[in-house]
Amino acid sequence: MNRARLLAILVTAFLLAFFGLALVNALLVAMAIPLVVYLAAAFALRPRRGELQVQRRAIRQRLMDGERLEVEVEARNGPRPFSELMLVDRPPPALPVEGAAPLAGGFFPPGQHHMLRYTLRVKRGLHPWPPPQAVAYDPTGLFSATMETEPPTSLAVLPRVTRLPSITIRPMNTLAYAGPVLSRRAGEGTDFFGVRPYRPGDPLRRINWRATARGLHGIVTNEFEMERIADVGLILDARQRLDIHIKGQRLFEHGVHAAACLANAFLQGGNRVALLLYGAYLEWVFPGYGKIQRERLLQALSHAQTGESLVFENLEYLPTRLFPARSQLILVSPLCGDDVEPLFRLRARGYQLLVVSPDPVRFESRLMPPHPETQWAARIARLERLLLLRRLGQAGIRVADWDVDEPLSSALLRLPPRPAPHYGAIL
């Protein structure tokens, strides 16, 4: 209903009639008559909810960040005509519509069928999607009837996933099944592990003839390192205070993208992957393998949001019990000075740590106006960050310093070589 217009004509008609009666002026009263006729006709012809069916169809069901979604809204009229009918779809506010607004309408004769098509550019997230509306107007537009034939729904957009190069991890513990991770145990494999005295049954091609020729331990056999799958715990840092939101861009989105890519890469390697979102609260996806687990992780990442909590202000309360002892942990976080001590403790407990750190300094300084003060501040912040990353590196924590303007794979290729094992060949 157009309240302003209705009020305008009501007030005008009332004032004309009132002054006409008060001033005993028949012309003024007569002037109110056309307005009253107009109003009465609009009221008599005000639209009723008809037998109109409105149905929305999205062409694709599984969506990833940055993709296009083609939406169709189909309206089919029943036996009653609508003199003025407007078909409106209300896309989620965060998703921009490409081209014209999803709006159609006009005269709808009985049995009229119309299809409204538009395209959305989707962004990661869980977007509530109100149902499409059909608004029927009376000929004056004063009264309207809104028809919604579908319940509200939501649109889940998964984070974008790109392929990553092989990432070498060396957790202390591995699982029982064959996989790509060196397990620090002798067995079937391709990497040289050590030598041991010959045992009956050892294949002859494994005999280390040079060591045998030295004659110190009799016949000596080469051992190879077993390759197994591993438990990988992904931790996505969703603390509000580490997120940077500038000019419509968020650093957190890059973190989500990195977590999705890493989850995909490790699951493709056959590993068992779990996910922990560490922000306003803890959201935990149980460890699992394969494509189903990939979907679980992507769904969890699709609605990941930053949040603030006094309890989870720093990484002090990272629930390590959720991750198997001495497994591989991968933290995706911009990092801050408070995080060093908790990470050292994790390392001391035997976890192998890999930190993928989207660089907040470069991200922010690039989007800020180039004042000399900003450049100096960025330089100081970069130095602080370099020191922080160096301290982590000295503690045996591998850090991928990721400038978010470059592909994640480039940052991972620059990772320091795999950590040296803490053991040697034992004879």
Added chain:
Amino acid sequence: MLSRLLAPILALTSGIALYLPLRLLHPAWLAPLVLTSSLVWALGMTRSPALWPSLGLPLMAGWAGLAAWRGLPPQTALVALILTLAAWDLDAFQRRWSAVHDTLHPWRLELLHFLYLGGMCGLGYGLAALSLGLRLRLTFGWILLLGLLFFLALSRLARPSIAEKHAGQGGAAR
């Protein structure tokens, strides 16, 4: 859309319809003021904020009422009011549909609206002209009763708007 052209033309015509006889009446400032108002309204229809369509009718009807009270010929006042009403309606119509790019049967939509508006304006004008020819001698009590009935009818018309305000957007219609 034709209504996009017609609405400002009708608004300006209603202003001119009031201006020409008002030049001969007292006070002298009323005629240019009415013409300026209609000109501003007509310009506002082409490039204005959304408040103008609602304010145009009370403004121009108010001028017409004032002119009628100052002795404007009844037929002129009625014609000016009808033109104002038509301009106000067409402006709202074209605003309602100008945002819609995908219009079904646009000519039929506009034609139906013109027919409806023409009918309403004709009926309104006819009834108003007829009522001017009637000679009723009413006592004060009758006037009071008719005023009360008129007020009740208007409040009945306004009831859906009030109900919608309380029920939220679109609540009354559904």
